[in-house]
Amino acid sequence: MHLYSAGDPLILIIFVSMIAIDNKLISDEVIEEQFVCDLTKCKGGCCEDGDAGAPMEKWELEKLKTYYEVVKPYMTKEGIAEIEKQGLYLYDKEFGWVTPTIDGAICAYGYRDKQGIIKCSIEQAYNDGKLDWKKPLSCHLFPIKTKKSRRDPDIEYVNYEPREDLCKAACSLGKKLKVPVYVFLKDSLIRKYGEEFYEALAATAEHMKNSKED
Structure with missing residues (x-):
């Protein structure tokens, strides 16, 4: 899990397959997978x-x-x-x-x-x-779906959930054009969570990319 508090200096704590930005828990797939309708x-x-x-x-x-x-x-x-x-x-x-x-x-x-x-x-x-x-x-x-935690309503899950058959063409086109899910959905993510959230997510994506290249 990658932890980032929007509005603060970039702080990353790596656990497993989730990104935490304030009270949002975002699946790594939102950054790592590619998708274009x-x-x-x-x-x-x-x-x-x-x-x-x-x-x-x-x-x-x-x-x-x-x-x-x-x-x-x-x-x-x-x-x-x-x-x-x-x-x-x-x-x-x-x-x-x-x-x-x-x-x-x-x-x-x-x-x-x-x-x-x-x-x-x-x-x-x-x-x-x-x-x-x-x-x-x-x-x-x-294909991002959001859901509030049952245990803690202040926590919200942000998951990448394309339809297995319906979205095959979109997954293929995304890979062909090399467009990550979070980039394809930039406008909707900003509309939902604001510019600051998206900037934190993009910064995390860049950090993860650089970490893999090192």
Whole structure:
């Protein structure tokens, strides 16, 4: 484990396969593995492949309430019907607050473009400058998943968890382009934890790289 306190001079304590930045425990795979989404191959399948809709943070529920009418024109008729049936979001015993899905598959806020790639209606509205919320953080961070510790709610785990089959193309493209997971997800990691956290993570990655080269 590599220990770094954001905002302090770099302090590294090496244990096993985790990086600690303040109260976040990050898997070494976030730095060591490589990943770049290949939408031409996966077609955005993570938006419909899963046991529930996209997990959402509590503050994001208010965003949905505020912006639903702005997002609605980008949605499919099926998605709108599902929202009217289930609500803007729902609670899952395992995953917490999540977006509704259509027949247990595609997210109610998803739609397919002309190439058959699943896109997010929330993100499209954001790209068009109509709201200040890009999309649920859990979607933006994928294939990183975060989870609070049951024993200590102040501790949060940050793990790299690509789908074994769905993400094969992304893993291959990442290796081909030599893009580490944390670099590919720079914007989402900063959005989740802030610039200081990302700088600490990048510094740790550089330290680990230099240590291997020595």
